[in-house]
Every structure is written in structure tokens, then in C-alpha cells.
Amino acid sequence: MLAVFLVTFPFFALIAAGYAAARSRLLPLEAIPGLNAFVLFFALPCMLYQFGARTPIAQLLDASVALVWGAAALLVVAATVRLTRRGRIGWNDAAFGALVAAFPNTGFMGVPLLAALLGAAATGPVIISIVFDMVVTSSLCIALSRLDATGHAGGAAFWQAARKALRGIVLNPMPWSILLGAAASAAQWRLPGPADRTVSMLADAASPAALFTIGAVLARGALLARAQGASSRRGAVADVLPVVLVKLVAHPLLVAGLGAAARAAGLPLSQGALVTLVLVAALPSASNVSMLAERFGADNARIARIILWTTVAAFFSFPLAVGWLR
Numbered sequence: 196m197l198a199v200f201l202v203t204f205p206f207f208a209l210i211a212a213g214y215a216a217a218r219s220r221l222l223p224l225e226a227i228p229g230l231n232a233f234v235l236f237f238a239l240p241c242m243l244y245q246f247g248a249r250t251p252i253a254q255l256l257d258a259s260v261a262l263v264w265g266a267a268a269l270l271v272v273a274a275t276v277r278l279t280r281r282g283r284i285g286w287n288d289a290a291f292g293a294l295v296a297a298f299p300n301t302g303f304m305g306v307p308l309l310a311a312l313l314g315a316a317a318t319g320p321v322i323i324s325i326v327f328d329m330v331v332t333s334s335l336c337i338a339l340s341r342l343d344a345t346g347h348a349g350g351a352a353f354w355q356a357a358r359k360a361l362r363g364i365v366l367n368p369m370p371w372s373i374l375l376g377a378a379a380s381a382a383q384w385r386l387p388g389p390a391d392r393t394v395s396m397l398a399d400a401a402s403p404a405a406l407f408t409i410g411a412v413l414a415r416g417a418l419l420a421r422a423q424g425a426s427s428r429r430g431a432v433a434d435v436l437p438v439v440l441v442k443l444v445a446h447p448l449l450v451a452g453l454g455a456a457a458r459a460a461g462l463p464l465s466q467g468a469l470v471t472l473v474l475v476a477a478l479p480s481a482s483n484v485s486m487l488a489e490r491f492g493a494d495n496a497r498i499a500r501i502i503l504w505t506t507v508a509a510f511f512s513f514p515l516a517v518g519w520l521r
Contacts, residue, residue, distance in 0.1 A: 213410025247376020254319025416499025
């Protein structure tokens with residue numbers, strides 16, 4: 196267990212550093228979007244391109260991995276909506292609660308952390324999970340969030356939201372970087388020397404910059420929640436804690452159970468791929484869900500609390516998950 200903490204501690208320490216810098220205003224809150232843009236549009240795409248280009252194409256097209264991860268994500272979304280949609284929590288807030296429960300912080304945190312823990316073999320399942328969550332899980336939850344305006348799944352607002360989500364995917368550089376990396380892997384092609392070194396420099400910056408940015412975004416979310424005025428402490432816990440437990444406990448256990456069932460049924464899912472998927476599910480919630488919630492008018496203070504709680508709790512729960520799987 197100590198060995199696992201020694202690997203995971205620097206990752207959470209960088210998040211804490213970003214949180215402290217933004218909370219103390221040493222890092223101006225106005226600078227956070229710039230940091231986020233650097234990670235999202237420059238550093239992280241280069242890192243994902245490299246991972247995709249260096250991963251055998253068969254690992255990137257593993258249907259068993261996609262099936263297990265996709266089934267678990269859809270079940271988590273359905274269960275979280277059913278669990279939380281009550282009283283003042285309508286479709287909009289329930290849908291983004293479901294998204295924050297099903298969408299781990301794989302891009303900013305999971306890719307470098309799991310590569311450090313498991314090596315290159317983890318890359319294929321991690322990339323598959325990223326693509327599924329960006330394309331399917333996010334689009335589904337954004338579409339569900341519009342049901343408050345329609346009252347039924349066939350409404351025009353539902354499909355308008357789905358199209359808006361798909362446009363966001365098209366403009367997101369992460370899927371394209373993965374696709375280009377996969378194409379390079381299939382063609383066994385490498386970038387020319389100067390271009391390869393430039394991509395490598397940006398890729399090397401991705402992990403520390405992304406983790407620091409996560410902390411800054413969490414601090415901004417905490418300040419936002421305070422500025423908006425939190426509900427009663429009891430109400431806040433009732434709104435947040437069930438989703439945190441789904442994210443850090445139910446989601447990994449569900450992935451483990453579905454993966455074991457898939458292996459028992461004869462699907463070609465390797466033990467290493469299953470371990471990787473369970474650890475992806477054990478990651479804290481993705482920080483970008485807060486920005487989506489703000490854009491679509493959901494209770495962003497609640498989403499920010501869930502992301503913060505899962506990140507703090509994962510400092511302890513994630514090493515426990517690693518130790519359990521070993």
C-alpha cells in the first residue's frame with residue numbers, strides 16, 4: 196500500500212498546489228481559463244496522440260472493453276437519475292449529477308496516473324473509456340438535461356441538446372488527437388524529428404499542467420458555491436453524498452462485476468484490461484462537468500461540490516482500489 200501511495204501522492208499534491216494557488220488568489224481566477232485552454236488544446240492532445248500512436252491498433256479497437264465500460268456507464272447514468280431526481284432536483288440537475296457520477300477525470304488525471312501505475316498496457320482501455328464518455332455518456336446526459344423543458348424524450352429540446360453536444364465533440368481536440376494517433380499506429384508512421392520533439396515537449400507538460408489546473412478549477416468551484424450561497428448543510432450533504440458514493444464505490448464495483456461476467460461468458464477481455472477499467476471507474480469525477488453544468492443552467496455549485504468531494508476522497512479510496520485489485 197505504501198508503494199501505491201508513493202506513486203499517487205505527487206498527482207494529488209499537484210492538485211492541492213493548484214487549489215491552494217487559486218484559493219489564495221496567488222493564481223488569479225481570471226487566469227484559470229487560459230491554463231485550461233493550454234491543457235485542453237495543446238498539451239493533452241499531444242499526450243493522447245503519443246499514447247495512441249504508440250499503442251497497437253488492436254488494443255484501441257477492443258470491443259470487449261468498450262462493451263463493459265459502456266454498459267457500466269449507461270447503468271450508472273440510469274441509476275443516478277433514478278436515485279436523485281426528486282423534489283427540487285429536476286431532469287437538468289439529475290442529468291448532470293448522473294454525468295458527474297459516470298464520467299471519471301480520465302483525460303486530465305487518469306492517463307498519466309494509470310500509465311505510471313500500470314505501464315503502457317493501460318493505454319488502450321483508458322483511451323476507449325475517454326472516447327465513450329466524450330461521445331456517448333456526455334451527449335446522453337446533456338440530452339436528458341433538456342427534458343425539463345419537454346416533459347418527454349421525443350421533444351425538440353432533447354434533440355437540439357443532443358446536436359449541441361455532438362457539435363461540442365467535433366470541436367473538442369481530444370477525440371481528434373486520439374483518432375490521429377490511432378491512424379499513425381495503424382500505419383506505423385512517425386512524425387518527422389522536429390515535429391516529434393515539439394509534440395513530446397507539449398506532451399511532457401500535460402500531466403503537471405493538467406493536475407495543477409484541476410486544483411485551480413476545484414478552488415474556483417468552491418468559491419462559486421460560497422458566492423451563490425449554499426443550501427443548509429444537511430441539504431447539501433443529501434444532494435452530494437449519494438452521487439459521491441455512486442462515483443467512488445458503486446461505479447468501480449459495477450465495472451468489476453460486469454467485467455467478471457463478460458469473462459465468464461467467454462468474451463476476450465484480459466485481466467489487465469479489466470483492472471485498468473476498474474481503476475478508471477475509481478477515479479474522481481471529471482472537472483469539465485462543472486463547466487458543462489454552468490453552460491446548461493444546472494446547479495453548478497452542487498456539481499462543483501461533488502467534484503471536490505470525489506477528488507479529496509479519491510486520495511484515500513484510489514490507493515485502496517489499487518491494493519484490492521492487486
